[in-house]
Amino acid sequence: MGEIDRLGSIKKFYRQHKRLPSYSEMLKLFGIASKNAIFKIVSKWVEEGLIKKTGGKFAPTSRFFAIPLLGSIRAGFPILAEENRDYVSLDDYLIEDPQSSFLLKVNGDSLEGIGIFEGDIVIIERKKEARIGSVVLAQIDKEWTLKILRKDRIQRLNYLSAANPKYPSFYPKEELQIFGIVKAVVRKFN
Amino acid sequence: MGEIDRLGSIKKFYRQHKRLPSYSEMLKLFGIASKNAIFKIVSKWVEEGLIKKTGGKFAPTSRFFAIPLLGSIRAGFPILAEENRDYVSLDDYLIEDPQSSFLLKVNGDSLEGIGIFEGDIVIIERKKEARIGSVVLAQIDKEWTLKILRKDRIQRLNYLSAANPKYPSFYPKEELQIFGIVKAVVRKFN
DNA sequence: CAGTATAGTAAACAATTGTTCACTTTGTCA
DNA sequence: TGACAAAGTGAACAATTGTTTACTATACTG
Incomplete structure (x- = not known):
């Protein structure tokens, strides 16, 4: 299972359950046997700022939900627009x-x-x-x-x-x- | 602290942290000393369908986020409109x-x-x-x-x-x- | 190929989780 | 006032949490 698929699968999990899966749940989710592997994977996500710890517990950051918001489409290719600040959610917005x-x-x-x-x-x-x-x-x-x-x-x-x-x-x-x-x-x- | 304020405070918590608080966190949040009191409060919320358990863990239901969606405003007072099905979220919608x-x-x-x-x-x-x-x-x-x-x-x-x-x-x-x-x-x- | 970083296994750990029990306080209403 | 339900205390509980350590397999690179 690729790295992106894992991220995708816990995003899907969060969308369905409105919470992050625990390490044990990720084991089944990713098809991995060792919690340490999960620990390393999650640590990397924390480093990348996709997940943060609040009060010792994991929670998704705004980047976790991020859907790119693009600016002007007149000026060239829209995807490359500079106004690509990450985005919270339409509800919050x-x-x-x-x-x-x-x-x-x-x-x-x-x-x-x-x-x-x-x-x-x-x-x-x-x-x-x-x-x-x-x-x-x-x-x-x-x-x-x-x-x-x-x-x-x-x-x-x-x-x-x-x-x-x-x-x-x-x-x-x-x-x-x-x-x-x-x-x-x-x-x-x- | 009234019952509604408690619900409001954990909704606020969820909005800020994107996760539900643990019992211990609710103790501080509500100004209560005993976890059993929290247990009873949360159990009532589960009964009322505001919170559910998925895989042994708590998670908010759609009713937790519910913002009333009203139908026609022509027919009398809008708040009382019958089309008051509960609502997930604008993101999901x-x-x-x-x-x-x-x-x-x-x-x-x-x-x-x-x-x-x-x-x-x-x-x-x-x-x-x-x-x-x-x-x-x-x-x-x-x-x-x-x-x-x-x-x-x-x-x-x-x-x-x-x-x-x-x-x-x-x-x-x-x-x-x-x-x-x-x-x-x-x-x-x- | 050898060398080395990356990814996964397995077991042990303290800390925290939600739950349960027995009991006390508070509030409500006849 | 008394009776009863509702709400909170405090302690104990097994289960699960995330983390750590030591070791192995896989993959990549020069």
């Missing part, structure tokens, strides 16, 4: 505060103008206030909706607007209550 | 084959029509073939670009097109080589 966040499947085409389509998933952070211009999940006159928060300068009043010329602006007759703000969008193709 | 995937920061506005903007991050899977209509990373006459793959029925020839009326279609003079296909897009606001 997109969801800053997991406790107060939730996901929402978008329906309707009212936000097409800013690239939020029907079927997309938005990451929403629970908050009662939002900056003007941000996309908010709000309750306008008892009805829930996902729109852009605007401020009418003349009437000095917050209202909601779509990002699609098909729809008018929504002025609250009674009240406009913000429930959360959209921090990110995610769309899967096919 | 978006990146099906981590080994052959990489991320690419988009520049240019040529794909605005399908909601891919400058600064977005696309998840690309390395592949030499692609279905007509999919977004591909390709090399057209030695130049790299991100476009939609099309087929000219008359000339029986593949070409690339933007999703923006500003740009023309790109017919290869010499060759068109597909390098990968875009599986997902991700955009962070602010």
Whole structure:
């Protein structure tokens, strides 16, 4: 079994079990008989910065999960782009505060103008206030909706607007209550 | 320390260390003196399905990471939506084959029509073939670009097109080589 | 070929793991 | 108040952890 396959197999193990295998488990995983061999292999991974020890226990580093992130594609071959900093995970990148966040499947085409389509998933952070211009999940006159928060300068009043010329602006007759703000969008193709 | 805070603290621990704390570590984490107390607490989590045992070792379940995914917002209060199946993680959801995937920061506005903007991050899977209509990373006459793959029925020839009326279609003079296909897009606001 | 680094075997090790037992404290509710 | 469940203490436990040592097999290099 090659070196890369071993790394691949414990990455697969981590993906399945959400934890690293123990030495004994690696013995079976790699088809090796001696724990010392495992010790040497793991030590090398630690040296390479793929795995670290926290509190005497092994844990994967960010490089363990690393998926290359490339920069500009205009300037030559993209793989060789210099902006190849290693990468944590999309969860960590997109969801800053997991406790107060939730996901929402978008329906309707009212936000097409800013690239939020029907079927997309938005990451929403629970908050009662939002900056003007941000996309908010709000309750306008008892009805829930996902729109852009605007401020009418003349009437000095917050209202909601779509990002699609098909729809008018929504002025609250009674009240406009913000429930959360959209921090990110995610769309899967096919 | 309340029950929820404990769960929160080991979730935080897992987020930081990418592994669950041991009983001894939980002692300090929770400010408790007896391992048996930890045993009971963890046992309850196992019963509740937040943590499971694989091969005699503890590991978080999907419910451990769960961020609620809500459905339609039109039909009343979104939090109460029935489509509240628990959720794995954005990584697992978006990146099906981590080994052959990489991320690419988009520049240019040529794909605005399908909601891919400058600064977005696309998840690309390395592949030499692609279905007509999919977004591909390709090399057209030695130049790299991100476009939609099309087929000219008359000339029986593949070409690339933007999703923006500003740009023309790109017919290869010499060759068109597909390098990968875009599986997902991700955009962070602010 | 010889020489040497690399990779694996086997056994022994203290340290730490999760679990169990018997008991005490705390809190809750009739 | 008293009774009972829930939550925590403390000590002991076998099992497993990662590490070390000494030795062997394999592979590579000049």
